Amino acid sequence: MKRPWNLSNIPIYSLATYEGEKLNMNICTYVSAVSMNPKRYMVAVYHPTQSLQNLHNSTTALLQLLGRQHLSLVTTLGKKSGRQYDKEAYLKKKGVLEVWNDKRVLTNCAALMEVEKIWSKDAGDHTMFLFDVTRFKTNHGNVLMLDDLREKKLVRM
Numbered sequence: 001m002k003r004p005w006n007l008s009n010i011p012i013y014s015l016a017t018y019e020g021e022k023l024n025m026n027i028c029t030y031v032s033a034v035s036m037n038p039k040r041y042m043v044a045v046y047h048p049t050q051s052l053q054n055l056h057n058s059t060t061a062l063l064q065l066l067g068r069q070h071l072s073l074v075t076t077l078g079k080k081s082g083r084q085y086d087k088e089a090y091l092k093k094k095g096v097l098e099v100w101n102d103k104r105v106l107t108n109c110a111a112l113m114e115v116e117k118i119w120s121k122d123a124g125d126h127t128m129f130l131f132d133v134t135r136f137k138t139n140h141g142n143v144l145m146l147d148d149l150r151e152k153k154l155v156r157m
Helices: 050-056 068-079 087-094 146-151
Strands: 013-019 022-025 031-035 040-046 060-065 097-100 103-106 111-122 126-138
Touching: 013 040, 013 050, 013 068, 013 103, 022 050, 022 087, 040 050, 040 111, 050 111, 050 126, 060 103, 060 126, 068 087, 068 146, 087 097
Parallel strands: none
Antiparallel strands: 013 022, 013 060, 031 040, 040 126, 060 111, 097 103, 111 126
16 A cells, blocks of 8 residues: 555646756656645755755746656666766757756746745755746646656655
8 A cells, every 4th residue: 555645646747947058857757836826836845956946046947747758768867867968968968958037948848937936945855945036937737647657667655
């Protein structure tokens, strides 16, 4: 039997963070809308990652709701460290980047949200960030879900 926190089939996100012009992306499953007005999201970011370092040095990021077509990117974005691996070069080589609101993002995401950091708090092996959504765009409803990762054996639960 699955543990309670593994029962839900939740959407898969990627958080695009920037160090100056340098792009990094990760995989996020600990993401939740926490307010309707203003629209706010909680995102937990794993320690110690390039994404976490970038967020500590920046006030904004881009939360990307992934589509099923992004399944092949999950291993690289989620299991390789941006500290040792150039994810931006990998994504450019694969031809899966576009520009939205002057920032590089993954092509054809189900949705994009520009977010502004309100606060952060240590939460165990992750740091929890509260963000205001400042802009958003919805493209389609073909969302990549945790069960898709389970089916392809990309995660164990």
